[in-house]
Amino acid sequence: MKIRILITMLGAIVLSSCSSFVSDNTGKQTQSSSLMDFLYPDEESRVKHQSEIPTLQLPVKVGLAFVPSSNWQRDGLHGKDQVELLENVKQSFLQYEYIDRIEIIPSEYLNGGEGFATLEQVGRLYDVDVMALVSYDQVSQSLENNAALLYWTIVGMYVIPGNENTVQTFVDTAVFDIKSKKMLFRAPGVSKLEKRTTAIGIDDTLADKSLEGFGIAVENMSTNLDAELARFKTRVKEEKIANVEHRADYSGGALHIYCLLFLCVMLLRKITGR
Structure with missing residues (x-):
């Protein structure tokens, strides 16, 4: 009897620590990309950098990319x-x-790449004037919570180690004028997801929640980005954050207004018979 109790206790202890055997994702895991490390790969480049007031050619051509992961990590x-x-x-x-x-x-x-030099190369390759760079920082944490996972099975009572899995994601879009190296605006996005699993389910759960977390954070960021884009035109006029020039074939929407006014005048003349 004592031997059976001892074996049961030892089995419970082994099971309670088995999550570290069935998964490499227990504890805290981080995957990130750093905007600052990408743009300023060394201290000297940060000191030398002097941004100037940009001159934007409307309508602007925009490049959109994720910043590569930091420290030679695999991209998240x-x-x-x-x-x-x-x-x-x-x-x-x-x-x-x-x-x-x-x-x-x-x-x-x-x-x-080497910061703004790489942005200039990519800008020439894709013929874009402005780059929107999306950086991210995602922290996944899996902690054992044994007390919550005590099961009766057909062969008796077993303690199955459980894990509280949390995935917190932060994303940020920073928009730069390539030529002047000036940041025009930025918009953040965040998400936090939690799910309890058994040890066996850690890897699949964290993988699913990682992608879901990115999706929610990007959606949140897009809402904030939309607000910043709406404010940008006003800020150019009121805060003088950028000079604006128009391309030869760009009317900024004025052409549509003139056409509408012309049609109204013609309609009015037809009604009045003049």
Whole structure:
């Protein structure tokens, strides 16, 4: 009897610590990309950097990309997932008449780059004037919570180690004028997800919640980005944060107004018979 009790106790202890055997994702895991590390790869580049008031050619051409992961880590998002998320961000830009087009640029073009020099190269390659860079920081944490997972099975009582899984995601879009190296505006997004699982389910749960967390954070960021884009035109006029020039084929929406006024005048003349 004592031997059976001892074996049961030892089994419970082994099971309570088995999450570290069945998964490499227990404890705290972090995946991130740093905007500052990418733009200023060394201290000297940060000291030398002197931004100037940008001159924007309307309508602007925008490049959109994820900042590569930091410290030689594997990117937290696969290329396909990055493109799908950036398509959502792209919609925030498309509704404004002062934006010509938005090019989604794979993060591979920024890998191993040297800050603004790389942005200038990518700008020439894709013919864009402005770059919107999306950086991220995601922390996944899996902590055992044994007391909550005590099960009766057909062969007796077993303690199955449980895990409280939390995934917190922060994303940030910073929009830069490439030529002047001036940041025009930025918009953040956050999300926090929690789910309890058994030890066996840690890897699948964290993988699913990681992607879901990115999706929610990007959606939150897109809402904030939309607000910043709406404010940007007003800030240019009131705060003089940028000089504006118009391309030869750009009317900034004025042409549509003139056409509407012309049609109103013609309609009025037809009604009055003049």
